Amino acid sequence: MNYSQRVIKQLQERYKDESEFIQAASEILTTIQPALDAHPEYERAGLVERLVEPERIIIFRVPWVDDEGKVQVNRGYRVQFNSALGPYKGGIRLHPSVNLSILKFLGLEQTLKNSLTTLPMGGAKGGSDFDPKGKSDSEVMRFCQSFMAELVRHIGPDTDVPAGDIGTGAREIGYLFGAYKKFTNKWQSVLTGKGLSYGGSLARTEATGFGAVYFLENMLHQKNEDIKGKTIAISGAGNVAQYAVKKAEELGAHVVTVSDSNGYVYDPNGVDFDALVQIKQVERGRIKEYVKDHRDAQYHENERPWGEKCDIAMPCATQNELDLDDARKLVANGAKYVVEGANMPTTTDATEYLQKNGVFFAPGKAANAGGVATSGLEMSQNHEHLSWSFEEVDDKLHDIMNNIYKSAWDAAKQYGHEGDLVFGANIAGFLKVADAMMAQGIC
Secondary structure (H helix, E strand, O other): OOHHHHHHHHHHHHOOOOHHHHHHHHHHHHHOHHHHHHOHHHHHOOHHHHHOOOOEEEEEEEEEEOOOOOEEEEEEEEEEEEOOOOOEEEEEEEOOOOOHHHHHHHHHHHHHHHHHHOOOOOEEEEEEOOOOOOOOHHHHHHHHHHHHHHHOOOOEOOOEEEEOEOOEOHHHHHHHHHHHHHHHOOOOOOOOOOOHHHOOOOOHHHHHHHHHHHHHHHHHHHOOOOOOOOEEEEEOOOHHHHHHHHHHHHOOOEEEEEEEOOEEEEOOOOOOHHHHHHHHHHOOOOHHHHHHHOOOOEEEEOOOHHHOOOOEEEEOOOOOOEOHHHHHHHHHOOOOEEEOOOOOOEOHHHHHHHHHOOOEEEOHHHHOOHHHHHHHHHHHHHHHOOOOOHHHHHHHHHHHHHHHHHHHHHHHHHOOOOOOHHHHHHHHHHHHHHHHHHHHOOO
């Protein structure tokens, strides 16, 4: 039994109820074994055991009062996973599914993802089982203020800089930032994804979706292909999916699906980006509303879009949304590329099936790093009290995504797995964190 296998076994015994965390850790540790073989000093220093154990976990209650005057209580979390490369950085997820296993998996993924950007950011994740759907603005504000009343003790511009995630958009970030400012009497770069009027960065909203498409372009160019004319199936209808649709269509692709938790829409004429934004951002509605004004579009209740014929699939919704049966459908329908816009949206067996059947696969920690990269750029602008143009930020984002692709490709090739971007992204992200941890001693 090698080093990574021993650590995986320890995790399975210690955290047997944390399936998402075990899944993410196992996928990462299995692929980095060649780097561990090349660096026996890592095992002597217990480096992997330290890497997979969060530096700090904060769990707290979040009491708030609803519009009927009734006291509600949710659970809040912040998992500060690794600060070897810089202040903790990672989103706040507000969704009923939030639990410690999911946040630990996201925090570990975030650590390697932030490493790949080359920006000085550690990894973290946080959130609550609070569901903002169906809540009034006043209820969301009261929840955010209560959440920040505890979180404020544990974050800061040089300690931990949270961002948005599922359920945490511009409204929630605004309320959280307002509460932080009131509690501390300081205007600091302590939350990213802020509004443009108070320190936000142009292109931040678009960054994850745009970045995933820029990463896809690198993959296509590697195969001497072009995105123009390609048919793309996308899941999700939030910011990532919306702006993946926009950028892909700007570049000449034909996006035919989007989805939410209730089902998906297939539009043979190409997804209407403006209609999507109106439904999801303005009306905060469900994706089924799309078919009312698009007579050729079809809505499929309680189904996922992976049975539709496409050249490229981009899962941009949530973890484990693309399973083995979906992978078989994609291969049967001729898909040649899968690009993860969400965090670990493809199950392990589905990933293996896709790769074995010639699908060029991009893991989320590389392909969806554009959001946190632009959050890092927002931090830089705040520290310098500057605001860069959309074009400046977008150019920097494009360069970062190109460099992430090159790092993953080169690392895979160096360690004998040429073309395997899952392997390459894990190795490249891990080595930078490992070097920093070794330099800083046992701490």
